Each structure stands twice: as C-alpha cells, then as structure tokens.
Amino acid sequence: MKDLIKGNLTPENKKIASNRNLKVKICLKCHSHNSINAKRCRKCGYGNLRLKTSKLDKKGDR
Ligand SMILES: [Zn+2]
DSSP states (O other): OHHHHHTOOOHHHHHHHHHHHTTEEEETTTOOEEETTOSSOTTTOOSOEEEOOOGGGOOOOO
16 A cells, blocks of 8 residues: 555556556647547547557657
C-alpha cells in the first residue's frame, strides 16, 4: 500500500496503462483524450477525433 501512495507502478499496472493508451481518440482541437467509442470530444464537443498512434506504428519521428 505504501508503494501505491508513493506513485510507484507495478509491472501489472503499467501493462494495463499502456493497453489503455492504445485505445483512445485524441481531439484535434483541444487534444484531450476521449474513449475509443467517442464520436465527439467530451471536453469541447468537437467532432473530429483521431486515434492515438501506437508506438508499434511509429516508423520515424521527425
Ligand atoms: Zn476537444
């Protein structure tokens, strides 16, 4: 329990967190995270969302 308070993530938690990061949509307007099922941004209502690119798809970072 003390580890959780310090903010240390167990390997299991990291796994869950990284899996979650692959299933989000990013608002093109305000860049907030939305659920994969979202049709519009929950924060600003903007309808143009893109899938967050996973590290696996990243070929070159310019
Ligand atoms: Zn937004």
